[in-house]
Amino acid sequence: MAVAFALLLVAIASVLFHLFSPWWWTPLASNWQYIDDTITLTFWITGAVFTAIVTFMAYCVFRFRHKNGTRAAYEPENKKLEWWLTIGTAIGVAAMLAPGLVVWHQFVTVPAGATEVEVVGQQWMWSYRLPGKDGRLGTSDARDVSSDNPLGLNPNDPNGKDDVVIQGDDLHLLVGKPVKVLLRSIDVLHDFYVPEFRAKMDMIPGSVTYFWFTPTRTGTFEVLCAELCGAAHSQMRSKVVVDDEKDYRAWLDKQRTFAELSGQRNVAKAAYKTDTGK
Template identity: 55%
Template sequence: MGIAIALVLLALGSVLFHFLSPWYFTPIASNWGTIDTTIAITFVVTGIVFVAISLFMAWALVRYRHRAHERASYQPENKRLEFWLLVVTSLGVAAMLAPGLVVWADVVRVPQDAREVEVVAQQWNWAYRLPGKDGKLGTVHSRFVNEKNPFGMNPADRNGHDDVLLASPELHVPLGQPVKLLLRSKDVLHNFAVAQLRVKMDLVPGQVTYSWFTPTRAGSYDLLCEELCGIGHYAMRGRIVVQEPAAYQAWLERQPTFAQLNEQPQGNAAAGKTLYAACAACHGQNGEGNRAMNAPKLAGHGAWYLERQLRLFKVGARGTHEKDTFGKVMAPMAATLVDDRAIADVAAYIGTLPDKPPATTFKGDVDRGRARYVTCAACHGAEGRGNPATNAPRLQGMDDWYMATQLRNFRDGVRGAHRQDVHGSQMALVAGMLADDAAIGDILAYINSR
């Protein structure tokens, strides 16, 4: 009897929770209200079945409870009951599936005036390509992919010269205008999913899949990869920002095109030498670093990484957290570099400095560090030499004391929390696996052994 009462209360409580709970779907931010309708139909059908089965089980427990001197009767077949079960089940399944066919027809029918956006996925980053003023996307091919051309743009295709390239996980879209997503992957199977926009579609290597949506509410929405794509899958996050058309257009005009990126002059090492004089006071004449000044080694880092960090300091994405004591010292120094040309010149000069390995200061268990480093290796490489394609700097041959400080900063939210530090926020998620300083020491000991 107690179990029967519990089943009745469970069914009643589930129904009441569904209708009285303050938690439900997020407000619609796209044109896919029909998707919510199909989900609601599924809730109704499965809810009725759940309540019916629960009440039937409660009734059966009472009706057929144990009684002394009574025996159960065995009825192997009941064609009438089986017929009605078949009919009711078929109707329930049809009620759930039929609306989905209508919704799917809308999903695959892209409006003629939809803006095209190419989404490129790679473990574990998002990037985007938008057509320029000609409204056409240029052709791409894997044979063109390199460090300076991560999208694989075809240099001979003039339609691609004005394409806007966004090496960032944040994409802006205009409010009230349909957007067609052209989805491609550079490595493994990924999935583009924005729950609030009701958008979810796989990115398949070797194919270009697509989806579309019409944003109807301004705001910022999380983009997730919802296909297990490797050890760093959980950190593959992005953001879709829906803006008023005027604000979107202003943002779009600030983004670089393929032609502009190619036309950017290479850094001038000679000019950078003069600018580096201020840096040398802390980082050393040869960029060897100085622990007493809390200045890490610079020599050996790629110019792309140095330039990115200097820009982050300049815009306040680094060095502004109240606990980032040493970052606060670096921020005003970065401000002396007046523009991107100055930053490129300094990075070019640092690239000419001798790369000498620093003294190691951390000791730890190399074997435990090897096991922990598997996660890091996915981006930074098995040897810790870094990888521009995954926005991962070099670790091997760099100052271990500085890496330890930064890992703690990432783990504790001192670094990587700023909205503009998109790659730092990804690293903050990964650093969360380091529960204590012993774990950090083990990883650094392994890196030092390479």
């Protein structure tokens, strides 16, 4: 009796903790309400199954408890019960997978007119690249990575000369404008994640992954690395600032292009050689 009562308390307490828990998602700041809805549906299905199973266990413990003089009935199989369990399980799994597949299709289908933004992860910092006035990002190659070219941009690609390079600083985005986020890692696995945007994706060395989202409200949001990437993983932080049109243009005008940064580095190197005589 006590065990059955304890099982019921576990089921009830688990449901109440989920419904009234102070730990929940951060307020949404993107178009991905679909992701929240899909997770909520999964919670309802798994919660209902969990409650049903624990309640059934409590019933069995109480109904078939030991009684002097009573012997258990042996039933090696029950085809009717097996069919019900098989069909019910298939329906539950399909109900969880189908919405996820629909949302995944939306997640990887980038709308026309989305702005491309490149995110580069490396131990242990974030860097960003935005297209210049030509609206196109230049190519890059890991073989071009050096102290003078930390993002590995192709110096011979004319499309990359006017690319805006932001290294170790905040990324600004325009509110209400769809963004295709191109993800690239220079060293190990990383994962670019802003909780308020919901969207995230692993960054795999040697390949470019992507996702898209639309910022729906202005504000400053923290960037986290959601993939264990080394000793300073927890310190790999940055910020994404979502601006209105005026503030975004003001910020963008202050940024440096790849050509400008390369010119500054060349001047610095020439000055160093002159001063040192090397």
